[in-house]
Amino acid sequence: MNSVRERFLRYVQVETTSCEANECCPSTPGQKVLGEMLVSEMKAMGMQNAFMDEHGYVYGFIPAKGAEDTPSIGLIAHMDTSDAVPGATVPQVIPCYDGGVIRLKNGVEISGFSFLPDLKGQELIVTSGNSVLGADDKAGVAEIMTLCERLMTQDAPNHGRICVAFTPDEEIGRGADLFDVPGFGADFAYTVDGGALGELEYECFNAASCVVRVTGASIHPGSAKNQMINASLVAMEFAGMLPPWERPEHTEGYEGFYHLTGMGGNEEAAELRYILRDHDRTKLEAKKAVINAACEMLNRRYGAGTVSVELKDSYRNMREIVERHPEILERAEKAFRANGVEPVVSPIRGGTDGAQLSFRGLPCPNLSTGGYNFHGRKELIPVPAMEKMVDVLVSLVQSAS
Numbered sequence: 001m002n003s004v005r006e007r008f009l010r011y012v013q014v015e016t017t018s019c020e021a022n023e024c025c026p027s028t029p030g031q032k033v034l035g036e037m038l039v040s041e042m043k044a045m046g047m048q049n050a051f052m053d054e055h056g057y058v059y060g061f062i063p064a065k066g067a068e069d070t071p072s073i074g075l076i077a078h079m080d081t082s083d084a085v086p087g088a089t090v091p092q093v094i095p096c097y098d099g100g101v102i103r104l105k106n107g108v109e110i111s112g113f114s115f116l117p118d119l120k121g122q123e124l125i126v127t128s129g130n131s132v133l134g135a136d137d138k139a140g141v142a143e144i145m146t147l148c149e150r151l152m153t154q155d156a157p158n159h160g161r162i163c164v165a166f167t168p169d170e171e172i173g174r175g176a177d178l179f180d181v182p183g184f185g186a187d188f189a190y191t192v193d194g195g196a197l198g199e200l201e202y203e204c205f206n207a208a209s210c211v212v213r214v215t216g217a218s219i220h221p222g223s224a225k226n227q228m229i230n231a232s233l234v235a236m237e238f239a240g241m242l243p244p245w246e247r248p249e250h251t252e253g254y255e256g257f258y259h260l261t262g263m264g265g266n267e268e269a270a271e272l273r274y275i276l277r278d279h280d281r282t283k284l285e286a287k288k289a290v291i292n293a294a295c296e297m298l299n300r301r302y303g304a305g306t307v308s309v310e311l312k313d314s315y316r317n318m319r320e321i322v323e324r325h326p327e328i329l330e331r332a333e334k335a336f337r338a339n340g341v342e343p344v345v346s347p348i349r350g351g352t353d354g355a356q357l358s359f360r361g362l363p364c365p366n367l368s369t370g371g372y373n374f375h376g377r378k379e380l381i382p383v384p385a386m387e388k389m390v391d392v393l394v395s396l397v398q399s400a401s
């Protein structure tokens with residue numbers, strides 16, 4: 001049997017950084033390299049039906065054992081890693097963390113994080129300081145693969161049908177796009193893609209994007225009096241009309257925001273790009289109304305057509321779907337508690353593939369992987385947390401009868 005540690009160390013060395021600029025799926029070839037690896041490992045365990053489709057989605061199935069009439073449970077993790085930092089990972093193992101400052105190979109230091117003292121005495125896996133670790137989400141991949149191996153052994157506990165999927169391009173928001181929900185055939189699923197051990201998430205933002213375009217009236221500045229409408233300044237005026245305290249840097253928990261992601265312009269034309277986020281759908285609609293009101297006010301001031309706004313919905317909070325199936329959350333809470341882990345339910349301040357899948361008929365909350373500091377060079381994961389997550393997954397799929 002391969003340990004979850006061993007699997008993780010192997011998977012993180014495959015470069016699978018996804019790339020938004022590439023239209024193809026998967027967006028980068030390394031993801032298929034990892035996909036092939038996972039398929040052959042699943043086949044070696046005896047999962048003869050494992051395969052990777054043309055888009056790099058990996059699927060594998062384990063038939064029910066002694067619990068044929070119980071629901072089919074899906075488990076999902078993503079193979080790509082964030083492009084925020086390079087992805088060619090050379091993992092480093094700290095056999096017994098002393099609780100102090102962690103010095104990475106390249107001199108970067110990990111210190112001052114409130115979770116660090118609790119990890120004292122544990123085996124940690126960190127980066128060399130030059131890349132992400134990729135625990136997001138190769139820890140999820142390794143944990144699900146280790147679960148599969150356990151379920152394929154003779155003395156595995158009774159369980160219903162298990163459906164496993166490893167998706168490409170989650171980090172660039174496309175992980176659910178080509179997911180074959182009917183082919184997957186699960187009644188419900190869990191993404192294993194969260195952080196600290198015990199995280200259980202089923203709420204994400206409602207999300208919209210917004211492009212504000214300003215058309216000015218350009219004229220030589222020497223003869224501009226009462227003639228010029230400087231589009232860049234009108235854009236700044238627009239930005240000033242949105243509540244400054246409702247920005248990402250001033251919000252947390254269930255507080256939504258307007259986030260300016262880009263801007264550009266001159267006297268004649270200017271553009272502002274925003275993303276709008278709120279867990280509460282009504283409050284997101286209110287944010288859209290503020291945007292439209294600002295646009296109208298500036299058009300009254302400078303003339304019709306000076307400012308135009310294009311609003312688009314991006315994704316929705318999966319809470320409304322998952323809440324209809326409380327047993328899915330209860331099952332996860334029970335699985336954590338059965339292994340001495342107190343579940344921590346908190347809202348995701350972002351989106352998740354699970355949200356899109358939930359609205360496509362596959363309710364899909366998110367579980368922890370055990371990792372910390374995702375998307376950065378200081379990413380790390382304690383080995384005992386991964387081992388615990390494998391136990392949690394075993395409890396999760398185990399049939400009650």
Ligand SMILES: [Zn+2]
Pocket residue numbers: 078136137170193
């Ligand atoms: Zn992730």
